[in-house]
Amino acid sequence: MTNATPTAPPADTGLSAAAGKVAELAAEHAAAADSDDRLSATVAEALVSAGFARHLVGPRWGGSAAAPGAVRDLARALSVVGAGCMSAAWCAGVLAAVGRMCSHLPEEGQAELWGDGPDVPLAGSLAPSGTVDTVPGGWRLSGTWDFASGVDHAQWTMVGGLVRGPEGPPALRHFVLPRRDYRVLDTWRNVGLRGTGSNSVVLDDVFVPAHRSFEHRTVLAGDPAPSAPRLHRVPLKLINGLFFVAPGIGAVEGALGAWTRWTASRVEINGVRTGSRPGVRLTLARAAAALDAARLIVDHAAAEADEAEPTPALTLRVTRDYSTAVDLLLDSVNGLMRMSGARGQALSHPVQRVWRDVHCMAGHAALQPDVNADGWAKHALGEE
Template sequence: MSVNGSVVEAQAPVTASVAPSVAGDTGLFPAAEKLRALAARHAADADTTRVLSREVTEAIREAGFARHFVAARFGGTEGTFDELTRAVVAVGEGCAASAWCASLAAYSARFASHLPEEGHQALWGAGAGPDTVVATGLMPAGRAKAADGGWRVTGQWAYVSGVDFADWVMVCAAVAGQDGPPALRFFTLPRGAYTVRETWDSVGMRATGSHTVVVDDVFVPRHLSFDRADMLTGRNGASTVPAHNVPFQAVGGLTFIAPVVGAAVGALAACAGSITGRRRNQTAELTVVRASGRIDAARHLVTENAAVLDGRLFTPEHMARNERNATFAAEMLREAASLLVGAAGTGGLGEKHELQRFWRDITSATSHVALQYDTAARKNYAAVLLGPEE
C-alpha cells in the first residue's frame, strides 16, 4: 500500500509506543562511549579553533558511524536507527559538534544509497571501503544542465556540515526540463571537484565546519545522481536494505535532534557539578530537577522516533508524529538549557565552563529548519489531530 508515493509497511495506532531494543547491537554504541571521552577532551579546543581535531574526525570514522547504514556487501553494518541514535546521544554528552558530524556521516551514507549500483561501487566498492565519509547539502540550490552521460552542475550550498573531512559531497540542484518546473536531483562529487568557502560563524556548534560548498560547472556522471523524490518517498531501486527504503519525512528530524539530546545530558552534568556550597539551595535544586524532566522527556520522544523507523511504521500518522516529536524535543531542550544556565548562575557562563558551551551548542543546533514547528511539524500533525483543512 502507498500513501503519497511512500511505502507503508505497517499499521499501528498513533498512540502506540514501541520500546527500543538493544538486541543486535553492532558495536557502534560501545565505540561511541570511547569517542565521547575523546571528544570531551578536545571539545574546548574545538570550540575555540572552530574545527574538530584530526584525532576526533578519525575516531568518528573508526567508530563506524560512516559505515552504519552502508550495505553489508561492501563491509557496512546495515545497522538500526535505535543504535545510531543512542550512539549519537552518547557522543553528544562530550561534544555536540562531534555528535552532529557523526550523525550526518551516518545519514549521508543512507542518502547516498539512492545512487545507482555503479554509484555504490564508486563510493564503497574496491579501493574505497565502507568508511567513506559523505557530507550533504540537503537544501536545493544551484542548477544542473543535461550533458552527454550526465549533467554539468554549478552553484553554492551553505551549511554543509562535516565538509572539512568528507571524501565526497552530495548537493541538490534543479535541472530544467522540457515542460513544467525544474526537476530536483542530488549530485555526488568527490573531494577536489568542489571548493569550500569558510562561512560558518555561528556562536554555537562552532566545530561542525558547516561551510559553503562551491561547484563551478563540474560534470557529474549519471551514476552519481538520483532524483530527490526517491529520497523523499523512500523509494530505492538500487537497494533492498531496510534502512535505505525509508521516507524522509519519518527520519529527517532525528538526524539533528539526537546530538542535541546528548548535549543537554552533558549540560545537566556540567550544571550539577557546579551547584555546591552556597549555590546549592531549594531554588537551584528545583530548577535542575525541572530541567532534567525536560531532558528525559525529549530523550523519550527521540527514542520513540527511532523505534518507529526500525518498526517500519510509515503511516502518515506516525511520520507526522515523528516530525512533532523532533520539534517538540528541540523546544524542551532549549528550555532545559536555559534553566540550567539560570541554576548555575554567573559561574556557569564563564568561558572555561563547559555549561556555557553546551548552552550555545543547543541554542544553535535547535535553530535548524528541521527542528522548527512551523516548517517541520505544524501542518502535517495538525492534519492528524484535526483532519485536513477544508
C-alpha cells in the first residue's frame, strides 16, 4: 500500500479520446456480450484502462473528480461507448458511479481501495438486501444481492444493507468488499442490457470493518467538507441519472445510423425503394430530432452539474429532465423498430438490440417518470 499525495487536477482527463477506441472494441464484441450475458474480459479491462474507474475518484488518489468539466466529459464518453455497445457503456457508468460513492468511505477505507492507484474495477448492488448484524469494529453480512453490473470483472463490490440505530427506523448503509469475500452467482438472464453481466453476489457471514462502510444519506446530500472535490459535495441525484441515460444516447445514435444506412438500400416487394415512403422519411426525421433533443437535455444537465449552484430546485429539475430525455430516446428507437419490419426483428439486427437495451434502461429506478415529475411539480406548485 502506498501513501497518496495531493495532486493538481488534470486539465484534460483524456477520457473522451480514449472512449472512441473503447467504442470500436466494444462494437466488435457487442453481439457476443449480448449472447454471453456479460462483457468480455478484454472490453472490461479496456473500460478501466480508458479511465472510467478513476474518473470520479478524488485527485489525492490520482483520480479526475476535480477536473474541469468532468461531468460533461463523462456524459460524452459514455455516449461514445454506447454507440458501440450500450452494455459496455452501462458498465463504464457503473465504474464511475461506484467510484464516486466509495469516495465517501472513511480515510482508511479509501486508502485500502485506491492506495496503489485509482484504476480499480468496481461493481455495486445498491438496494438493501441480506442481513446486517452490528458487531464490535464493524458488521457481519449474510445473504444475496442482485443486479451487480460488471461484477464478474470487479476487484471490489459495494452492497447495501439496513442497519438499526439506537433510535428511529433502520438506515441504509453501503459496505465495500474485496473479491475474496463474496461469491458471484450466474443469475443474469434479461431481455436487454444482457452484456452488463448484472449477476448476484453472495455473502456468508462476512465481517466488514467500519472503515469500509458509509451511510447512504452522506451520498444523497454530498460531502460537506470544503476540501472535497465539488463532484463529491453535490447531491447524488444531481448526476445519478446521467450514468444510465448517457449510454442510451450513444446507443440510439448508433441504431439511427445503422437503420438509415440499411433503409437507404432497402427495396419493397413491389420494387419501390423503402426510403421513398413518406412514413419512413417522417420516422427518420422524428427519430433524429428526438435524439438531438435528448442529447441537448443531458448536455445541459451535465454542464449544470459541473458549474451551477447545486440548489434543491436544480436537483429536482435535472432529475425531471433525465426522465424526459429517456422518453425522447424511447420515442426515437420505437419509431425505428416499427419501421424495420420483420427483418429488423432478427436477433442479428443491431436496431432490435438497442430497442431492448433502451427499454431496460428506462426501467431504472433513477429514471422513473412519475417519481421524478412529482418531485419537481411539488416544488413548482409550492407544496414543499
